Amino acid sequence: MTTFNIKIEIRRLQLDELAASDLRIVEEAKAMTAHSYAPYSHFCVGAALLLSDGSVYGGSNQENAAFPVGTCAERSAFFYASAQKPDVAPVAIAIAAQTEGRFTDVPVSPCGMCRQALLEAETRFGTPIRVLLYGEEGVYVVASIRDLLPLTFDGSELGS
Numbered sequence: 001m002t003t004f005n006i007k008i009e010i011r012r013l014q015l016d017e018l019a020a021s022d023l024r025i026v027e028e029a030k031a032m033t034a035h036s037y038a039p040y041s042h043f044c045v046g047a048a049l050l051l052s053d054g055s056v057y058g059g060s061n062q063e064n065a066a067f068p069v070g071t072c073a074e075r076s077a078f079f080y081a082s083a084q085k086p087d088v089a090p091v092a093i094a095i096a097a098q099t100e101g102r103f104t105d106v107p108v109s110p111c112g113m114c115r116q117a118l119l120e121a122e123t124r125f126g127t128p129i130r131v132l133l134y135g136e137e138g139v140y141v142v143a144s145i146r147d148l149l150p151l152t153f154d155g156s157e158l159g160s
Contacts, residue, residue, distance in 0.1 A: 008147040012138040022092065022141075025050050026134050028058050029094040030103065032073065035060040040067075043099050045108065047073035049081045050092040052127075057081035074114035078121065089125035093118065093145075096134040107133030107140045109148065116153070118145040123154045 015023060025048040032046025038061060045061040059076025074095060081090065097108040110118070110131075122129050128144035142148060 006150045008150065009143065010147075011141045013141055014138055018132075018139060021050060021054075022094070022130075022132055022139075024048075025056055025092060025094040026096065026132055026139060028056055029073075029096040029132075029134060032058040032060045032077075033096055033098045033103075036073070037062045039063060040065070043097060045073040045095065045097045047077040047096075048094045049077040049090050050094075051081060051085060052089040052091050053085070055081075055085065055088070057084065072111055072114050074110045075117050078114075078117060082121075089127050090118075090121050090129050091127065092130040092132065094132040094134060103134070103136050105136045107135035107138075109133055110145075112149075115145055115149040119149055119152055119154060122146060 018026065028048035029046045032048060033044040036044035038044050040063050047059045049057045057077050057080050059073045059080055061073045062076065063070040074093060078090065095108060095110060097104045118129055122145055131142040131145055131148060133140040146152060
């Protein structure tokens with residue numbers, strides 16, 4: 001038997017410690033929570049995706065009574081940006097969540113489907129997507145979506 005460890009670095013910063021471009025997308029992610037349609041969970045998530053050309057695209061979660069039909073904020077932002085600028089690489093995504101009109105104390109991390117969708121973009125463009133997770137207690141900063149999905153499944157497994 002072989003045992004190995006996977007180590008990732010997550011930094012926790014306060015808003016005033018963020019670079020201007022990071023603060024911009026964190027604030028946009030927070031604002032996008034107001035655009036959520038979450039009548040069932042009342043858990044409103046917003047995301048903002050920064051592209052390499054400096055443009056920012058926002059998204060919010062959209063629920064449906066048939067739960068699998070809805071979509072997460074992260075994929076909403078990513079797919080919208082990709083539809084508008086398919087050849088421009090995403091470089092960072094910020095995510096924020098609130099419930100009952102209050103942002104979460106601890107940052108919320110993207111679900112597995114969102115991690116996989118963003119990993120595809122990292123692989124496609126050959127560049128990491130930084131992840132900024134907002135919570136009232138601070139912002140977690142992760143260097144790459146791959147760090148949140150360390151045992152990845154990408155095109156290499158398919159022989160692509």
